[in-house]
Amino acid sequence: MTGTGAAYDAVASLYAELFSDVLTTLPLERALLAAFAELVLAHGAGPVADIGCGPGHVTAHMRALGPETFGIDVSGEMIALARQAHPGLRFAEGSMLELDLADGSLGGVLALFSTIHLPPRQLPLAFAQFHRVLSPGGHLLLGFLAGDDPLPREVDHKVAPAYEWAPGAIAELVRRNGFAEVGRLEREPHDGERFRSGLLLARRRA
Incomplete structure (x- = not known):
């Protein structure tokens, strides 16, 4: 992930300028984030980690919905911008493949379009980390x-090499790594987007 981190370091300011208010244009994503927040709060088993948080806009949105939320990103420049924009929230530099978090310490994991840069052979390693840090019954919201x-x-x-996945294929990979699918959403590209978006909501099995 070093190459990905360096690539996002180089565009961090532009990325923040372009995307920090993007959720205002994404009603379907906001609806699923609200459902995710409700499930995390009902489960009551720990905070949410926004993994691949970028400049922190989704972290702040999730915190406003209720759950305690903090952000992690491999790009140090992104973390600096997130801390500047959201001084009341916690952000840390780190890799999704080696999360510095205790086993079972989270109620939720957000990974919105942050795993897209992982080569296919590494994606199960990230899902294993998400499973490890989630409490049994905790929820994962994955964007791809x-x-x-x-x-x-x-x-x-x-910004960096990325991968498309068929929704059924990525759902099966999530299931093989200890999760039960709750639901999924797929939408066509909006103006200015080049790819279809998928969102998968899953629960860590006991």
Whole structure:
């Protein structure tokens, strides 16, 4: 993930300028984030980690919905911008493949389009980390680039290499790593977007 971190370091300020208010244009994503927050609060088993938090806009949105929330990102520049924009929240630099968090310490994991840069062979390692740090019954909300090919396909992302996954394929991979699917959402690209978006909500099995 060092290459991905460096790539996002280089565009951090521009990324924050372009995307820090993007949720105002995404009603479906806001609805699923609200459902995720409700499930986390009902479970009452710990905070939410926003993994791949970027400049912290989703972290702040989730905290406003109720759950205690903190952010982690591999880009030090993104973390600096997040701390500047949201001084009341906690942010830390770190890799989703080696989370510095205790086993079972979280009620929720958000990973919105942050796992898209992982080569397919590494994605199960990230899911294993998410499973480890979630309490039994805790929830994962995963955002991914949705494709039609049965195998993951590399695409030309503007910042770093990324991969599309068929929704069924990524749901099966999540299931094989200790989660039960709760629901999923798929939508077509909005103006200015190049890829279909997928959101998968899952619960860590006991």
